[in-house]
Amino acid sequence: MVPLARLSAAEAVFNALRADIESGMVPVGSKLSSEATLAQQYGVSRSVIREALRSCTALGLTVTKTGKGTFVVASKVANDLTLGQYSARDLTEARPHIEIPAAGLAAERRTEEELDNLRHIMAAMATETDPESWVALDSTFHATIARASGNKVFESVVADIRDALAHQSETLNMVADRQHASDIEHQDILAAIESGSAENARTAMARHLDAVGQALDSILNS
Amino acid sequence: MVPLARLSAAEAVFNALRADIESGMVPVGSKLSSEATLAQQYGVSRSVIREALRSCTALGLTVTKTGKGTFVVASKVANDLTLGQYSARDLTEARPHIEIPAAGLAAERRTEEELDNLRHIMAAMATETDPESWVALDSTFHATIARASGNKVFESVVADIRDALAHQSETLNMVADRQHASDIEHQDILAAIESGSAENARTAMARHLDAVGQALDSILNS
DNA sequence: TGCTGTCCGGCTGTCTGACAGGTTCACGCT
DNA sequence: AGCGTGAACCTGTCAGACAGCCGGACAGCA
Numbered sequence: 278m279v280p281l282a283r284l285s286a287a288e289a290v291f292n293a294l295r296a297d298i299e300s301g302m303v304p305v306g307s308k309l310s311s312e313a314t315l316a317q318q319y320g321v322s323r324s325v326i327r328e329a330l331r332s333c334t335a336l337g338l339t340v341t342k343t344g345k346g347t348f349v350v351a352s353k354v355a356n357d358l359t360l361g362q363y364s365a366r367d368l369t370e371a372r373p374h375i376e377i378p379a380a381g382l383a384a385e386r387r388t389e390e391e392l393d394n395l396r397h398i399m400a401a402m403a404t405e406t407d408p409e410s411w412v413a414l415d416s417t418f419h420a421t422i423a424r425a426s427g428n429k430v431f432e433s434v435v436a437d438i439r440d441a442l443a444h445q446s447e448t449l450n451m452v453a454d455r456q457h458a459s460d461i462e463h464q465d466i467l468a469a470i471e472s473g474s475a476e477n478a479r480t481a482m483a484r485h486l487d488a489v490g491q492a493l494d495s496i497l498n499s
Numbered sequence: 500m501v502p503l504a505r506l507s508a509a510e511a512v513f514n515a516l517r518a519d520i521e522s523g524m525v526p527v528g529s530k531l532s533s534e535a536t537l538a539q540q541y542g543v544s545r546s547v548i549r550e551a552l553r554s555c556t557a558l559g560l561t562v563t564k565t566g567k568g569t570f571v572v573a574s575k576v577a578n579d580l581t582l583g584q585y586s587a588r589d590l591t592e593a594r595p596h597i598e599i600p601a602a603g604l605a606a607e608r609r610t611e612e613e614l615d616n617l618r619h620i621m622a623a624m625a626t627e628t629d630p631e632s633w634v635a636l637d638s639t640f641h642a643t644i645a646r647a648s649g650n651k652v653f654e655s656v657v658a659d660i661r662d663a664l665a666h667q668s669e670t671l672n673m674v675a676d677r678q679h680a681s682d683i684e685h686q687d688i689l690a691a692i693e694s695g696s697a698e699n700a701r702t703a704m705a706r707h708l709d710a711v712g713q714a715l716d717s718i719l720n721s
Numbered sequence: 722t723g724c725t726g727t728c729c730g731g732c733t734g735t736c737t738g739a740c741a742g743g744t745t746c747a748c749g750c751t
Numbered sequence: 752a753g754c755g756t757g758a759a760c761c762t763g764t765c766a767g768a769c770a771g772c773c774g775g776a777c778a779g780c781a
Contacts (some may be wrong), residue, residue: 285565285763287553311732322548322765331509331550335557343733344772362653371652377591382592429585430593434656447576507734533761544736565762568745
């Protein structure tokens, strides 16, 4: 609590970046300035910027792609970083019971701001080709819906589940085949939430989770 | 993390360090080798080591002190779930969606040992008069059912929910009135799980949660 | 027009070498 | 014995360099 230790340049830059990301000033899906540019902006060397970015990546806020840049994939640190704690079977079994009612509540309680966030995430996903980045955005999409449910239990649990799933290699193996289909299903879910129909939102989410579950099954049993 | 994308040197070193720490090969409280030494060991430059260490620090595994070195402060990533942050409304809203299917699975998958545990807990509850102790036993009862579901997601979530509920004063206020009724409902749940009927188990759990929810409502609205 | 191959500028990944400042400890002086 | 001081080691930061990846511009070809 006491700021006895003056923070290093790398920590200071990390805090600044994290604040920008968590406040939404740098939206999910957007690209950060290049390391050289950031170094100039903050008046530090590129090493310091790289260490700060490495912290962001370790917390799951960003992903960095060689030759392209660093991209924001989450606006806040996930609750549960104990990856691989849950098996794929447990996850696919439990998800519908939590995400479907959460989608229904989201349709009834979502704010305009949350709808905007969902639209931005979907737009970013539509043009995303890198599997790992797409999975991270997908995770954010589901987490945002859970947040829109207005129920912190759902919000927290979905964040845990999606986080665990995102780090299972089966998920990445599945993405190439499912990406386009998922994008369409996501559109249906968003449309239902936009219209405020809880029943439609539940149905759309159920259809999506069912399709994803079947795709995962076929991979697990192959 | 993912075997698909070839990992950078910094990620590889980070994974190695994390594995060493989580496996306990490098005990908590110990000091890591200096950055220069690690660089030599792993055959990479000091920059790479620093980025890997920065990742460990971001996850809370290590702390680095200028002039002294880097020290291990945790053997696993902290599960920073903010318990007790859930409102009574959120909890009663979410519980049925999780505990009812968990009860159904428990009926299909429970072992004899788990049934014994449930019987013992119920016996203890029947003679327990102290409200706080009874709430703790009740919490264990529900957690045990979740564990019997064989699904670690349900097990984890129910543990969180019950933990949060147990710390709400409304729960204690309700117990005096509900204790006897709950004992009977618990008997129904246990009987259904013993018989192996998932349908009956879900119905019994639903009835129990509904009764508890109504009792909580009446207290919240008084 | 439409396709393709090449090249260039921008970006990340990594390395090297350097210097400032914090920490520890043993040596030597008082 | 007590104490100061400097050497040795450590982290924090910087500057510069180069390879490899990526996207787009552009010219050439069908």
